[in-house]
Amino acid sequence: MRLFDTMSREVCDLQPRDGKTYRFYCCGPTVYGPAHIGNFRTFVLQDVFRRSLELSGLPAFHVRNLTDVDDKTIRDSQASGRSLKDFTDHWRDRFHTDCDKLNLLRPHLEPSAVEHIPHQIAMIRELMEKGHAYASADGSVYYRVASFEGYGRLSRLDQRELREGASGAVADDEYDKDSVSDFALWKARRDEDGANWWDSPWGQGRPGWHLECSAMCREYLGDSFDLHSGGVDLVFPHHENEIAQSEACSGHVMADHWFHLTHLLVDGGKMSKSAGNFYTLDQLETAGFSPAELRYVLISAHYRQPLNFVAKDADGKETFPALLGARQALQRLAKFEAVIGAKAGTPDMPTYDTLLAAKDGASFQSAFESLENDLNTPEALGRVFTAIKSIKVDTLSPKDAARERLGFHRVVAALGLRLPVTGEQAAEAPSEIQALAEARRDAKAAKNWAESDRLRNEISALGWEVKDTKEGYELCPKN
RNA sequence: GGCGAGGUCGCCAAGUGGUAAGGCCGGGCUCUGCAAAAGCCCUAUCGCGGGUUCGAUUCCCGCCCUCGCCUCCA
Incomplete structure (x- = not known):
């Protein structure tokens, strides 16, 4: 399996550190509302990545966190009159429901940030002892960016000038930092936080966002692991800050490989509630589309390429032509399964475990190889259809049909597509x-x-x- | 302003130093009482201008345009 690495800017072979299991971490959702289809582009492609790894014969260990304590979860839970736990549990469950519908494999571990505050405090203490962090007068603790030599390597910070406030979001909760680049590891308690504060050696407060991932990575994957992943927007500052925290603590490289997913565009632009192009899985289901159809659309572009989700037709009506196209394409796949399945004479669908043992891709081998080559999902889809077209099912023996069918399902399983039922089914x-x-x-x-x-x-x-x-x-x- | 990604058929989207996968839509044919289904077939010279080359969509330079990030957004 080969994959582009953000750090080296090259497509690299993936080799597990321990020679057996590929261990990776994905930044998970902040559970303060329903995830939108852009979030799911990231999670779906990470899922295809994991499936491709496993089906290519490399066992995976997948950790994805839940951010359930931060500014937004605290703010919105208060606004809804619920406790932070009630509030985030609700949105966590909703996230899980959506993930199941989209056929995402559950991560092997899904640690919660709020349950790892002691780990975070321990890490802050260590960073302070090593001279990388300092407490301010109000009881907040900041990371001193200037103290970490490698800061900015991932995002090539050394080659850029940060324009202050260029994002338009001037932080209103930054207290007194020594440098604008420094970021919070621990935030002092504020009145509006209500009951959401924890004791620490620096006073009452709550952890900073970047720290949770560093602490949980360390807890479950150790100082160094194989791969770290997230949306492109996390390259800077989130992952840059994680590196600074983790590597300053351990003295070792945090992750060998950085896997970033490009954002989904909707009708050519960024999704936003004010633009009216903000979609959740729920909304699309209400409009009559299946999660599998969404998943198909999300994997129809390469992960490093912007994908334009077309929701509106030329007249500006919300007809979702992209999803309609996906429906047709899935139908074609389902029909192939019906035909080849009948010829093979085995009514049962192969299970994921069966496919893990299958090494023979038959006519679909090249499609699977597209996935192994930098996760080229659109090329894989193209090759699947090409293979389907070239296979003359009528001329196959039941044995050969069974072989082709297994190869077909192996790719379909890597893509995580649930085929619609057809005909008698x-x-x-x-x-x-x-x-x-x-x-x-x-x-x-x-x-x-x-x-x-x-x-x-x-x-x-x-x-x-x-x-x-x-x-x-x-x-x-x-x- | 800095950094990054990108501009390929009506839409989505691969790919390659030798004249461009695939899906959707559209069109044609076969089949069919009609329709559907199924099968077959058809539709692009790759943003613009230079350069390198026997040859560039693919490499280099410049320009135009789009999108993302620039301190807590996947």
Whole structure:
């Protein structure tokens, strides 16, 4: 498996430090509201990454944190009149529900920031002892950026001039720092924090955001691990600060590889509530789309490429052409499965564990290799369709069909696509609809075309579509 | 202003120093009572201007445009 590394700016081979298991950390969500589809682009691609690793034969150990104590969770929990725990538990559960729908494998560990405050305090103490941090008069503690020689390597800070306040967000909660670059490790208690404060050697307060990841990485992955991942926006300052904290403490390289995901664009621009282009999984489901369709759209572009999620058509109407296209593409995949499955004569879908043991990609080997080569999901999809087109199922022996089918499922599993059910597998139509369909078949057999067309219209009016097939007919709910 | 990413068919999106995968949409054909389904087929010279080269969309230079980040946003 090869992947682009933000630190070296090169595509590198991935080698586990311990020679056995690839151990990596992903910055998880801040649980103060529903995650949006941009967040899920990141999590879905990280999931494809993990699946590709595992299916290529390298076991993974995946840690992804939950940020459940920070300015926003504290502010919004107070506003809703709930305790921080009640509030973040609720949004954590919602996140899990969305992840399950999107077919994301659960991380092996999902540590919560608020449950690791002692670890964070210990780390602050160590940073102070080593001269990398200082307490201010009000009881906050800051990291002295000037004390860490390597600061800025990841984001190439040495080559840039930071324009103060260029992001438009002037921090209102920074107290007295020695330098504008210094960042908070511990924030002194404020009145508006309510009950959300913890004791520390520097007084009551709460931990800074950057520190939680450093502390949890250290706890669960040690001083050095294989890979660290997050959205591009985290390169600076979040990951830069994590490196400064962790490496100043341990004296070792924090992560061998940095994996960053480019942002999703919606209708050509950044998603924002004010622009009305802010979408959650829930909203898309309400609009009639499946999580699998969203997932397909999210993997349809390379992870280092901006992906434009088209929601509105040329007239500005919210028709989600991208999701509609994904629906068709998934249908084609599902139909291939139905045909090859029938030929192979094994009705059961291969399980993920079965696929982990499968090494033979058959006609789909090159598609899988696209994933191993810097996680090229769009190329993989292209090759899957090319392979499907080239395979003449009719000419295959059941044994060869089974082999091709396994190769197909191996790639589909790496992409994490849940195929829609087709034909006979679809939900049974109500008996009255079936009766109408039977009647239509009889009318057709009698060449009573007027009656058969009338029955088709009647079925259609009831929300079902009848399609003739070689064997007879098929009923599908109309979308 | 700095740093980074990007401009490829109507839309989405790969890729390559030798004349451009795939998906959606559209069109044609076969099949079909009609339709659907299925199958087959068709549609781009790669932002603009230079340069290097036998040859560039692919390398170099300049320009235009888009997007992201620039201290707590995936």
